[in-house]
Amino acid sequence: MVNTSSDQEAPGALEPVRTLLNTWLIPNDTRQAEDRFEAYADQAGLPRTRRKELRSLRDDLRQAVEHHADTAAIVNDWVERLDIRPRVVDDAIAFTGGGHAADHVAAVLEAIAAGRWHRLKACPDCRWVFYDHSRNASKRWCLMTAGGPGGRSCGGIAKVRAHRERTRATR
Numbered sequence: 001m002v003n004t005s006s007d008q009e010a011p012g013a014l015e016p017v018r019t020l021l022n023t024w025l026i027p028n029d030t031r032q033a034e035d036r037f038e039a040y041a042d043q044a045g046l047p048r049t050r051r052k053e054l055r056s057l058r059d060d061l062r063q064a065v066e067h068h069a070d071t072a073a074i075v076n077d078w079v080e081r082l083d084i085r086p087r088v089v090d091d092a093i094a095f096t097g098g099g100h101a102a103d104h105v106a107a108v109l110e111a112i113a114a115g116r117w118h119r120l121k122a123c124p125d126c127r128w129v130f131y132d133h134s135r136n137a138s139k140r141w142c143l144m145t146a147g148g149p150g151g152r153s154c155g156g157i158a159k160v161r162a163h164r165e166r167t168r169a170t171r
């Protein structure tokens with residue numbers, strides 16, 4: 001089962017980015033990494049000629065989410081590659097650029113501008129990408145408690161492990 005709890009959904013245009021990132025995943029039941037990009041691309045009706053680019057964007061953005069230090073370099077590189085430009089639309093900034101990959105990069109830029117990007121996180125255990133809605137953005141694991149049939153409770157598992165290690169050390 002895949003973790004599908006709706007309280008992990010990102011706001012607005014960032015949610016499709018999260019969906020793209022989670023086309024690479026480690027399902028709870030098998031614990032074997034799976035790449036479901038092709039099924040996702042089929043469903044989205046994405047032409048074959050654009051798939052390589054979007055998959056490569058996914059892989060880069062996963063790096064940015066899992067290792068925050070690379071975000072600026074990765075995103076700036078895509079901005080140049082896709083020739084994304086800002087435009088003022090009404091009272092806001094919108095980013096132009098054609099195509100599927102550009103839409104995702106624009107959503108990332110908007111999230112950075114809104115101070116939301118750092119809330120998109122990859123669970124250090126199962127690597128599922130989730131949006132941290134907590135007030136001070138302090139969540140680490142995808143779910144602190146099992147959130148339904150697919151919930152793995154990575155935080156709970158890590159706590160039990162830490163507790164076992166502590167009690168073993170004091171024995």
Ligand SMILES: [Zn+2]
Pocket residue numbers: 123124125126127128141142143152154155
């Ligand atoms: Zn997890």
